[in-house]
Amino acid sequence: NPRSVERVKGTPGFGIFLTQSGQYSDLIMRKDTGPGANPDFVLAMKYMFDRAQMKKTIALDYAVLGNDQ
Structure with a gap:
């Protein structure tokens, strides 16, 4: 847990x-039906998240930003 780092140090x-791990957070949406079928909606969802802010606030900078798949 990143919140425990300073106490342990x-x-x-x-x-x-x-070490790098396989732990990740993601957004899952169906792209064959509903709003996920609209490419503009999918792009908007990607831009909605401030990844650098999430890295800093959730992982306390103990994270690596990845690419979309």
């Missing part, structure tokens, strides 16, 4: 190892 005899 401040505890003598303990440290933090940084």
Whole structure:
């Protein structure tokens, strides 16, 4: 948990190892029906998220921004 990093760093005899993991957050939508079938809607949803802000506030900068799939 990123919120525990400072507490662990401040505890003598303990440290933090940084590794990449498969943990990710995503937005799933059907693209064959409903609003997901509209390419403009899909693009708007992609732009709706401020990824840098999410990285900073949710992961406390312990994250790597990925590409869309």
